Amino acid sequence: xxxxxxxxxxxxxxxxxxxxxxxxxxxxxxxxxxxxxxxxxxxxxxxxxxxxxxxxxxxxxxxxxxxxxxxxxxxxxxxxxxxxxxxxxxxxxxxx
Numbered sequence: 001x002x003x004x005x006x007x008x009x010x011x012x013x014x015x016x017x018x019x020x021x022x023x024x025x026x027x028x029x030x031x032x033x034x035x036x037x038x039x040x041x042x043x044x045x046x047x048x049x050x051x052x053x054x055x056x057x058x059x060x061x062x063x064x065x066x067x068x069x070x071x072x073x074x075x076x077x078x079x080x081x082x083x084x085x086x087x088x089x090x091x092x093x094x095x096x
Protein backbone atom coordinates (compact mmCIF):
# COMPACT_ATOMS: atom_id res chain seq x y z
CA UNK A 1 0.00 0.00 0.00
CA UNK A 2 1.43 3.36 -1.05
CA UNK A 3 0.92 6.55 0.96
CA UNK A 4 1.68 8.79 -2.00
CA UNK A 5 -1.12 11.20 -2.85
CA UNK A 6 -1.77 12.91 -6.18
CA UNK A 7 -0.59 16.53 -6.22
CA UNK A 8 -4.10 18.02 -6.13
CA UNK A 9 -4.93 15.99 -3.01
CA UNK A 10 -1.73 17.15 -1.37
CA UNK A 11 -2.76 20.73 -2.06
CA UNK A 12 -6.25 20.15 -0.62
CA UNK A 13 -4.73 18.51 2.45
CA UNK A 14 -2.29 21.40 2.91
CA UNK A 15 -5.02 24.05 2.56
CA UNK A 16 -7.27 22.16 4.97
CA UNK A 17 -4.53 22.01 7.59
CA UNK A 18 -3.73 25.69 7.04
CA UNK A 19 -7.39 26.68 7.41
CA UNK A 20 -7.46 24.95 10.81
CA UNK A 21 -4.17 26.48 11.98
CA UNK A 22 -5.00 30.11 11.24
CA UNK A 23 -8.08 30.32 13.52
CA UNK A 24 -6.10 28.64 16.31
CA UNK A 25 -3.36 31.26 16.08
CA UNK A 26 -5.95 34.06 16.18
CA UNK A 27 -7.55 32.60 19.31
CA UNK A 28 -4.33 33.13 21.26
CA UNK A 29 -5.18 36.86 21.43
CA UNK A 30 -7.47 37.08 24.46
CA UNK A 31 -8.50 40.71 23.99
CA UNK A 32 -12.22 40.53 23.29
CA UNK A 33 -14.39 43.61 23.13
CA UNK A 34 -18.15 43.74 23.07
CA UNK A 35 -18.54 45.80 19.93
CA UNK A 36 -21.99 46.01 18.39
CA UNK A 37 -22.18 46.80 14.68
CA UNK A 38 -25.16 47.27 12.37
CA UNK A 39 -24.75 48.10 8.68
CA UNK A 40 -27.31 48.61 5.90
CA UNK A 41 -26.37 48.28 2.21
CA UNK A 42 -29.16 49.76 0.07
CA UNK A 43 -28.65 49.12 -3.65
CA UNK A 44 -30.39 50.28 -6.80
CA UNK A 45 -30.32 49.22 -10.46
CA UNK A 46 -28.43 51.48 -12.87
CA UNK A 47 -28.56 49.68 -16.21
CA UNK A 48 -28.40 46.03 -17.24
CA UNK A 49 -25.95 44.09 -15.06
CA UNK A 50 -24.75 47.22 -13.27
CA UNK A 51 -26.21 48.42 -9.99
CA UNK A 52 -25.12 50.96 -7.40
CA UNK A 53 -24.94 50.83 -3.62
CA UNK A 54 -24.13 52.85 -0.55
CA UNK A 55 -23.91 51.93 3.09
CA UNK A 56 -24.75 53.35 6.47
CA UNK A 57 -23.64 51.82 9.75
CA UNK A 58 -23.59 52.29 13.50
CA UNK A 59 -21.03 50.98 16.00
CA UNK A 60 -21.18 50.91 19.80
CA UNK A 61 -18.36 49.66 21.99
CA UNK A 62 -19.06 49.96 25.72
CA UNK A 63 -15.62 48.56 26.66
CA UNK A 64 -13.79 51.44 24.96
CA UNK A 65 -16.72 53.85 25.49
CA UNK A 66 -17.35 54.97 21.93
CA UNK A 67 -20.26 55.12 19.53
CA UNK A 68 -19.95 56.14 15.90
CA UNK A 69 -21.82 56.33 12.62
CA UNK A 70 -20.19 55.62 9.28
CA UNK A 71 -21.31 55.69 5.68
CA UNK A 72 -20.05 55.42 2.17
CA UNK A 73 -21.11 55.90 -1.43
CA UNK A 74 -21.03 55.58 -4.41
CA UNK A 75 -20.34 51.97 -5.07
CA UNK A 76 -21.02 49.73 -8.05
CA UNK A 77 -21.87 46.06 -8.41
CA UNK A 78 -21.39 44.32 -11.74
CA UNK A 79 -23.14 40.96 -12.06
CA UNK A 80 -21.13 38.92 -14.57
CA UNK A 81 -23.02 35.68 -13.88
CA UNK A 82 -25.84 34.91 -11.44
CA UNK A 83 -23.19 33.40 -9.13
CA UNK A 84 -20.46 36.03 -9.71
CA UNK A 85 -20.57 39.69 -8.70
CA UNK A 86 -17.76 42.24 -8.66
CA UNK A 87 -18.07 45.02 -6.08
CA UNK A 88 -16.12 48.26 -6.03
CA UNK A 89 -16.35 51.78 -4.73
CA UNK A 90 -14.39 54.98 -4.43
CA UNK A 91 -12.10 55.01 -1.40
CA UNK A 92 -12.98 57.23 1.50
CA UNK A 93 -10.60 59.43 3.39
CA UNK A 94 -11.46 60.50 6.92
CA UNK A 95 -9.86 63.24 8.97
CA UNK A 96 -10.05 63.05 12.77
